[in-house]
Amino acid sequence: MxxxxxxxxxxxxxxxxxxVVERLLQGPASVSExxxxxxxxxxxxxxxxxxxxRAGLIRSEKQGRVRTCFVQTPAIxxxxxxxxxxxxxxxxxYDNLDHLMSRLNGVKNDDPAI
Amino acid sequence: MxxxxxxxxxxxxxxxxxxVVERLLQGPASVSExxxxxxxxxxxxxxxxxxxxRAGLIRSEKQGRVRTCFVQTPAIxxxxxxxxxxxxxxxxxYDNLDHLMSRLNGVKNDDPAI
DNA sequence: AGATAACTTAACCATATGGATAAGTATCTG
DNA sequence: CAGATACTTATCCATATGGTTAAGTTATCT
Incomplete structure (x- = not known):
């Protein structure tokens, strides 16, 4: 798994x-919806x-001519x-912070960003 | 973002x-490592x-001939x-459970949605 | 029964992805 | 200075991805 x-x-x-997954988190829906x-x-x-x-994130079932989809919460x-x-x-x-600090310390400061 | x-x-x-990301979560490493x-x-x-x-998940810096990579925690x-x-x-x-239960119950229970 | 709705299947296409080689560029090491 | 190291850059290739249109196939509606 x-x-x-x-x-x-x-x-x-x-x-x-x-x-689609975000939408299905609100509840089941048909393909066209x-x-x-x-x-x-x-x-x-x-x-x-x-x-x-196929990834197991949703499941679907067809009833008549409409297929309804559901989110599969275990995968999430x-x-x-x-x-x-x-x-x-x-x-x-906090490797990023290390990096940021070395810049703030004026070391080879080629990018004044921030 | x-x-x-x-x-x-x-x-x-x-x-x-x-x-690679999992590895970098343990700490920085060079490209060949x-x-x-x-x-x-x-x-x-x-x-x-x-x-x-490019996805912002890692960052890297070259020093001499070796490039060191770091995980970028904000993206994660x-x-x-x-x-x-x-x-x-x-x-x-629990749409899945609904589904499972309707099968166990032998009922054609299509959507009892909460 | 005929029309419409809700998908499916099939065929096709352009571009992206994940890999390979070969050759090039700096940067150490002895 | 002569290797050896550690990547880089440049091509190339097969397959996957994300989209299209056209033509089915089943239900449902009137």
């Missing part, structure tokens, strides 16, 4: 798909849904867990 | 790059570093914040 996290990240690495805000033809859009579904929770397990590390890594 | 989150996700959507565990030629590897750097924190802001939503979305 934790081993294929990059698949989840990859699925979220597209603005359309990220928006989900597609409506996105300026692209349906076949392109359903490909995105396929990628999200897996990302959250990954971050939580590393939070102690990135919370203590 | 929050608007380009998919760029961060995309950068982490590759096993090599995800591993980072490349060593990955079975690919250097040019391919440095492309990955470029993607991580942005992902964490995004999840935190939506945690209430995905923590309460």
């Amino acid at each position: 934790d081993k294929y996290l990059h698949v989840s990240f990859s699925a979220l690495g597209d603005s359309t798909r990220l928006a 989900l597609a409506e805000p996105h300026a692209m033809a349906l076949p392109a859009f359903t490909k995105h849904l396929g990628i999200l579904e 929770q897996a990302i959250d867990t990954w971050l939580a397990q590393r939070r102690a590390l990135w919370a203590s890594r | 929050d608007k380009y989150l998919h760029v961060s996700f995309s950068a982490l959507g590759d096993s090599t790059r995800l591993a 980072l490349a060593e565990p990955h079975a690919m030629a250097l040019p391919a590897f440095t492309k990955h570093l470029g993607i991580l750097e 924190q942005a992902i964490d914040t995004w999840l935190a802001q939506r945690r209430a939503l995905w923590a309460s979305r």
